[in-house]
Amino acid sequence: MGEESIIGKSVPRVDALDKVTGAARYTADLCPPGALVARILHSSIANGRVKRIDTAAAAAMPGVELVVTCFDVPDIAFPTAGHPWSVESAHQDVADRRLLNSRVRYFGDEIAAVVAVDEVTAERACRAIEVEYEEYPPCLTVEQAMAADAMPLHPEICPSNVLKEHSYSSGDLAAAQAEPGLLHLHRVYRTQPVQHCHIEPAVSFAYGEGGKIVVVSATQIPHIMRRVVGQALGLPWGQVRIIKPYLGGGFGNRQDVLYEPLNAYLSQRLNGRCVLLEASREEVFACTRQRHAITFSYHAWARPDGTLVARDITAWSQQGGYASHGHAIVANATTFLRDIYQDEQALATKAYTVYTNTGAGGAMRGYGIPQGCFAADCMMDDLAQALGLDPILIREKNMMRPGFVDPGTGIACQSYGLADCIRRGRELSDWDRLRRAYAQQSGPLRRGIGMAIFTYKTGVYPISLETASCRMVLNQDGTLQLHLGATEIGQGGDTVFLQMASAATGIPFADIHIVSTQDTDIAPFDTGAYASRQTYVTGKAIKKTGGLLREKLFAYAARLLGCDAAQLQLCGRQIVSAAGEPLISLADLAQNAFYGLDYSEHITAEATSHCADNTFAFGCCFAEIEVDLPLGRIRPLKVINVHDSGVLINPQLAEAQVHGGQSMGLGYALSEEMLYDEKGRLRNGxxxxxxxxxxxxxxPLCVDFVQTVDPSGPFGNKALGEPPAIPVAPAIRNALLHATGVAVDELPLEPKRLVRLFQERGLI
Amino acid sequence: MLQIIHLTVNGRAQELAVDIRASLADVLRRQLGLTSVKKGCEVGECGACTVLIDGRAVDSCLYLAVWADGREILTVEGLRAGDGSLHPVQRAFIEKAAVQCGFCTPGIIMSAVEIVGAGRRYTREELRRELSGHLCRCTGYENILDAVQQAVEQTLQQASS
Structure with missing residues (x-):
């Protein structure tokens, strides 16, 4: 392999030039002039039913082309989660949404839509629609929604508001607890709903062409979206074409199908005229997806030496009005709890996902693990504090070790850098000195240092078979086109895919061009960007396709040169003999292949790689903070993340990816929270x-890596995209515990909450 | 109602008939095709639509197009030199991996161009303050700060040599 060294090289992003010059086009930039504009009418109640809706005034306004209501749309319930479809009905996503809904399940539910010549007209027409509701008391919390007399939001799907529950146990919990001399702690840890806040709002436009409905959308999952739009509209999936251009951030919100089915329907109703549907920032907040608020009731039993003997954990996940990714999130969180730490004797976990009259929870960077990690690593520090142990020591005693196999999923620890990550973080943060230095403080300004650890899976196997396809097409000049269904969403995917393609084919990096846009009519199948899967799963497809392409190049060269294909190698831009003697340049080979008088072959390779494998990535965060007690304000001084994501394909981009996760983790820890009023209206959207x-x-954001070589990764690599956001919040919470002795069990750690707690504890 | 305005955009004189209700952001995007001017909130919260108006960074979503009459507007489309070479800020953003999804990038680059043009050094803390009107969800600002710092230094060095 000629360009093996391209792996691990910090080449500049291939899309950077277009992005700094304004040449990069995003969805709204591509919408043709003259497109009609759609606006959605959202409910002004959180729970109830639309009794009557009067659109006469709106429809009569000049410039209004179409008004549709919840009573006009097809009665088709469809799922929105960006999961691979399952051929087994039991594993299919919950289909609980309609294009517009007469049964209102959250404040902002979509009840009507207007299409007009411009946004002002559309907006005014929306305001002219009169709605009469039958209103029910909203269930805004899990407790309210699980009350015996609570009205079920989706009785056709589940008789109560518990969308799903499951439990897991190992060992004899009762016997384990009975051991004399154990420390038993019970804490309730609460995480809050937060939003992805990609800077490009949700946007799509749709039009009819060639007997198909085309939707251009800012999505992470074009091929999945094709299926969902087909399901929602009752269309054969082949009549739907999704085009995904550059994307202004995803973070999981766009691993869901948002308004694209409605957009497609509106265009369809207008005989395929082009309709633009841009959500406002306020709609993105209130009506797209959010990170699930999960509450953990967490019991732990430990010996005085820190050995974790048993745990009994119950988690309640606030789903909101629609299932979206549903129970998969909290299920992932509870699996994490048994993966990151192991109990010597027994573990019981139980998890509920509960419909509430709030915005829908969906996928968000980390998929349940930031919540699980907050619970797990708060408890580790609470145990350490109660036992007088060092927080690192108690983790090292109980955390995942090499050779671990998850008892439920069968996922094995195939490469292990967790202990080294902690060692490195300990050095970089000056942990030992600062733990001592900040041990005894007085006064209003205090400092502390805390840490947290995590593990994260790579892709979704064995929940579903992972699959990705790749196509390589030789150009007439001997350069290569790379076509993927995997998506660039800002993480740098296109660049590392090209690095992988160069390594797999031996063709120089500069000679390979990626088609960044996915068009589901053209791009090979891939389920898209989520689960930190693409470098792993798509990487395997690239590697496999690269091998095929080499075979084809060598076969053509052998025929042309009359030699044995098995003896040929690719070196730079040359086909060379086993002895390294240049035989023919790729450019000449390509010219012959396209235009030769004697034998023409357009050399392409395409392959699907299915990936029945998974592996654990690891990492930790060390956070140093200063807290102003009277103001209840935490000032983070330094955040250090150390990650084991296997071999890094592009270290500079990997580091940048970690920075972004650290920032998202800081917001989760300190300031971000979606606040609802008593009517269920989002107050700060x-x-x-x-x-x-x-x-x-x-x-300052500091990043380091421990590079293991994962035997299952196509290039020794494993998950990187989501992990950086996971450990920051518990690390900061534990730093606050160190600084003040106050254990805060609820996020975010914002001044109002902290001042109250500091007052209760007599600190101020 | 339309109104005729005269302005210079990226060095070129323009005469435009604009809706008196239209924001500068919409006019730049729709009438001149300058789609680097991004709309992330349309109420001056995110900074993605920042352009330079007479050399000062302004949220163009909050600025009526009619106010731009007689003014000079600069967007990232106007930063490259005639020979194609990049502005030092653009170069630094590429070299320092300060670009990820790229949606906030043009706006931040324009603020950075104003900063670099001031002809003085900035501390890291000052740069944090100067750029705090821009929201970015991808980068944690770390590499953006590095890039702006590099562009400031290079420009000062060039000016003194």
């Missing part, structure tokens, strides 16, 4: 009142 970290809120 905008970027002014919802506090995303700015540059000023962010401390």
């Amino acid at each position: 905008n970027l002014l009142d919802y506090k995303l970290p700015t540059a000023l809120d962010t401390p």
Whole structure:
């Protein structure tokens, strides 16, 4: 392999030039002038039913082309989660949404839509629609929704509001607890709903062409979206074409199908005229997806030496009004709890996903693990504090070790850098010195240092078979086109795919061009960007296809040169003999293949790689903070993440990816929370009142890696995309515990909450 | 109602008939095809639509197009030199891996162009303050700060040599 060294090289992003010059086109940039504009009418109640809807005034407004209501749309319930479809009905996603809904399940539910010549007309027409509701009391919390007299939101799907529950146990919990001398702690850890806040709002436009409905959308999952739009509209999936251009951030919100089915329907109703549907920032907040608020009731029993003997954990996940990814999120969180730490004797976990009259929870970077990690690593520090042990020591005693196999999923620890990550973080953070230095403080300003660890799977196997396809097409000049169904969503996918393609084929990096846009009519199948899967799963497809392409190049060269294909090698831009003697350049070979008088072959290779494998990535965060007690304000001083994501394909981009996760983790820890009023209306659904970290809120972000070589990864690599966001919040919470002795069990660690706790504890 | 305005955009004189209700962001995007001007919130919270108006960074979503009459507007489309070479800020953003999804990038670059043009050094803390009107969800700002710092230094060095 000629360009093996391209793996691990920090080549600049291939899309950077277009992105700094304005040449990169995103969905809204591509919408043709003259497109009609759609606006959605959202419910002004959280729970109830639309009794009557009067659209006469709206429909009569000049410039209004179409008004549709919840009573006009096809009665087809469809799922929205960006999961691979399952051929087994029991594993299919919950189909509980319609294009527009007369049964209102959250404040902002979609009940009507207007299409007009421009946005002002569409907006005014929306306001002219009169709605009469039958209103029910909203269930805004899990407790309310699980109450015996709570009205079920989806009685046709489940008789109560518990969408799903499951439990897991190993060992004899009662016997384990009975051991004398154990420390028993019971804590309730609560995480809050937060939003992805990709800077490009949700947007799509749809039009009819060639007997198909075409949707251009900012999505992470074009091929999945094709299926969902087909399901929602009752169309054969082949009549749906999704085009995904550059994307302004995803973070899991766009691993869901949002307004694309409605957009397609509106265009269809207008005989395929082009309709643009841009959600406002406020709609993105209130009506797309959010990270599930999960509450953990967490019992742990430990010996005085820190050995974790048993745990009994119950988790309640607040789903919101629609299932989206549903129970998969909290199920992932509870699996994490048994993976990251092992109990010597017994473990029981139980998890509920509960419909509530709030915005729907969906996928968000980390998929349940940031919540699980908060619970797991708060408890580790609470145990350490109660036992007088060092937080690192108690983790090292109980954390996953090499050779671990998850008892439920069968996923094995195939490469292990967790212990080394902790060692490195300990050095970089000056842990030992600072733990001592900050041990005895007084006064209003105090400092602390805390840490947290995590593990994260790579892709979704064995929940579903992982699959990805790749196509390589030789150009007339001997360069290569790379076609993938895997998506660039800002993470740098295109660049590392090209590095992989170069390594797999031996063709120089600069000679391979990626088609960044996915068009489901053209791009090979891949389920898309989620689960930190693409470098792993798609990487395997690239490697396999690269091998095929080489065979074809060598076969053509052998025929042309009259030699044995098995003796040929690719070196730079040359086909060479076993002895390294140049035989023919790729450019000449390509010219012959396309235009030769004697034998023409358009050399392409395409392969599907199915990946019945998975592996654990690891990492940790060390956070140093200063807390101003009277103000209840935490100032992060330094955040250090150390990751084992296997071999890094592009270290500079990997580091940048970690920075972004650290920032998202800081917001989760300190300032971000979606706040609902008593009617279920989101109170802070905008970027002014919802506090995303700015540059000023962010401390220096330090990143390091422990590079293991994962035997299952196509290039020794494993998950990287989501992990950086996971450990930051518990690390900061534990730093606060170190600084003040106050264990805060609820996120975010914002001033109102902290001042109250500091007052209760007599610190202020 | 339409109004005729005269302005210079990326060095070129323009005469435009604009809706008096239209934001500068919409006019730049729709009438001049300058789609680097991104709309992330349309109420001045995110900074993605930042352009330079007479050399000052402004959220163009909050700025009526009619106010731009007689002014000079600069967007990232106008930063490259005639020979294709990049502005030092653009170069630094590529070299420092300060670009990820790229949606906030043009706006931040324009603020950085204003900063670099000031002809003085900035501390890291000052840069954090200067850029705090821009929201980015991908980068944690770390590499963006590095890039702006590099562009400031290079420009100062070039000016002194």
